[in-house]
Amino acid sequence: MLSRDEMEAALRKLGAERYHNLHKFHKLLHGGKLNKGQVQAWALNRYYYQIIIPVKDTALMSNMRDPDLRRVWIQRVLDHDGSSAGEGGIERWLKLTDGLGLDRELVKSTDALLPGTRFAVDSYITYVKEHSVLEGMTSSLTELFAPSIHRERIAGMLENYDFIHDDIMVYFKQRLNEAPRDAEHVLELALTWPKSRAEQQGVIDSLIYKLDCLWAQQDALYNAYVDGHIPPGAFVPEDFDDRPRFN
Amino acid sequence: MLSRDEMEAALRKLGAERYHNLHKFHKLLHGGKLNKGQVQAWALNRYYYQIIIPVKDTALMSNMRDPDLRRVWIQRVLDHDGSSAGEGGIERWLKLTDGLGLDRELVKSTDALLPGTRFAVDSYITYVKEHSVLEGMTSSLTELFAPSIHRERIAGMLENYDFIHDDIMVYFKQRLNEAPRDAEHVLELALTWPKSRAEQQGVIDSLIYKLDCLWAQQDALYNAYVDGHIPPGAFVPEDFDDRPRFN
Incomplete structure (x- = not known):
């Protein structure tokens, strides 16, 4: 088995090499x-x-049989859905799409998504259903790398776009509070739960899966909106023909 | 389609005819x-x-795509798991099993269950996974009939058994507060959500399913512990040979 330090180093190395802050779409954004x-x-x-x-x-x-584990995990659901209407991470994301001038009904319909987005994201549901509870939890280890990307994003987008204002970036500011708490809990599980090298590998593989899932979403965006190959039915921005060219 | 009143009457009739308070095991209990x-x-x-x-x-x-719906439903999870360790309905049930002198580790292991219990209960997970969100929700309509059985149970068991005390019946007292709130919400959904007779029938069938699920658990108990056919591996009470006979 890997030692605790080796295991943590292996996980952090994956983030350093594969997290989607390295994707060229994110760098442009x-x-x-x-x-x-x-x-x-x-x-x-x-x-x-x-x-x-x-x-x-x-x-x-629904795969967890331990109330103690569910009691920790339920906080994530409350964070995203909110404790009452108009609260929570989903609502905060809609403040961003509102602020960007997107029609809220179009956004909520999810009708104009890229198929690549849908397939990558849906795979995450399938992943947690079909893997162990441990692997389902550790697939969220990407949150270890999120705070730095959120800080980068808040600063970079506020500075570089005149259509981005402080009040529409509330999602990321809130996640700066939530993500470290979530990530620390899961990291501790990743380092202490596995009782064999095979279970450790399951944890490592779950992080690789999730990094792939995030990367594929960036690929789909780059292909459609930078290279310009928007699939039939997907969102077409009004200023699409005036987009910057990088090739 | 059935009118609102006809639909409610159909649901309440099922409860009056099939709820497990009618089972002979419950009457004995x-x-x-x-x-x-x-x-x-x-x-x-x-x-x-x-x-x-x-x-x-x-x-x-996990089948709900509407945060508003999840936000209501999550309260049930919080009720059962509790907001912190040592709270919640599961913990309150353990106070009852403790009070009855059962070994907590044996109870929590679930090793000594009747197979009939396990199959009936597990079917409930499968049911909600494989049916519509509406049917998944309305299968809990049995809660409409729970408060009267809880009241009956608290009074009857306190009065009739010298080994049952007030402080181990906390589960049922708490459910007297929670179940009516839950049941009213689901009844309203059952009466307003269906847009066709077929959807109404789905709701009715979901209640029938759940009534069967509860009834089957009583059947398994009666067969094993009243008629005396305990399956291999299941819990054998110390006073089993001295049990009362009703046949």
């Missing part, structure tokens, strides 16, 4: 290199990820 | 006709139903 329509496309597609998170978390909880 | 070992067997088996409720509810929530 944070660096202020996209036009408004491309930022809209990102927000509209990422909305689907937001609404699937509680679906994934409740599917995972 | 409430009427003080069982010995301690038979009451232990009931509490030990019913524990499995208690721990599966949040599993069923989170599986159901």
Whole structure:
């Protein structure tokens, strides 16, 4: 078996090599290199990820037989759905899409998603249903790497886009509080729960899966809205023809 | 389609004809006709139903795409699991099994269950996974009929058994507060959500399913602990040979 330090190092190395802050779409996004329509496309597609998170978390909880574990995990569902209407992470994401001038009904319909977004995100539900509770939990280890990307994103997007204002970035500011708490709990489980090298590998593989899931979403965005190959039925920004070209 | 009143009458009629308070095992239980070992067997088996409720509810929530719906439903999970360790309905059920002198580890292991209990209860998880969100929700309409059985049970068991005390009946007292709130919400959904006769029938069938699920648990108890056919591996009360005979 890997030692605790080796295991943590292996997980952090995966983040350093594969987290989606390394994707060229994210670099363009944070660096202020996209036009408004491309930022809209990102927000509209990422909305689907937001609404699937509680679906994934409740599917995972339904595999848990230990009330103590569910009692910790339920906080994530409450964070995303909110304790009352108009609260929670999903609602905060809609403040961003509103602020970007997207029609709320179009966003909520999820009709204009990229198929690549839908398939990648839906795979996350299937993943947690079909894997062990431990692997279902540790697939969320990407949250270890989220705070730095959130900070980068808040600063970069506020600085670089005149259509991004402080009050529509509330989602990311809130996640700066929530994600470290969630990530620490799961990291501790990842380091202490496995009782064999095979279980450790399951944890490592779950993080690789999730990094792939996030990366594939960036790939779909880049292909459609940077390279310009928008699939039939997907969102077409008004300023699509004026988008910046990088090839 | 059935009118609102016809629909409500159809649902209440099912309860009046099929709810498990009509089962002869329940009548013996409430009427003080069982010995301690038979009451232990009931509490030990019913524990499995208690721990599966949040599993069923989170599986159901993972089929919900509407945060508003999840936000209402999550209260049930919090009720059963509690907001912190040592709270919640599962913990309150363990106070009952403790009070009845059952070994907590044996109860929590679920190793000594009747197979009939396990199959009936597990079917509830499968049911909500494989049916519509509406049917998954309305299968809990049995809660409409729960408060009267809880009141009957508290009074009857306190009066009739010298081994039952007020402080171990906390589960039922708490459910007197929770169940009516839950049942009213689901009844309203059952009466307003269906847009076709077929959807109404789905609701009716879901209640029939759930009534069967509860009835089957009573059948398993009666067969094993009254008629005396305990399956291999299941809990055998110390006073089993001294149990009262009714045939």
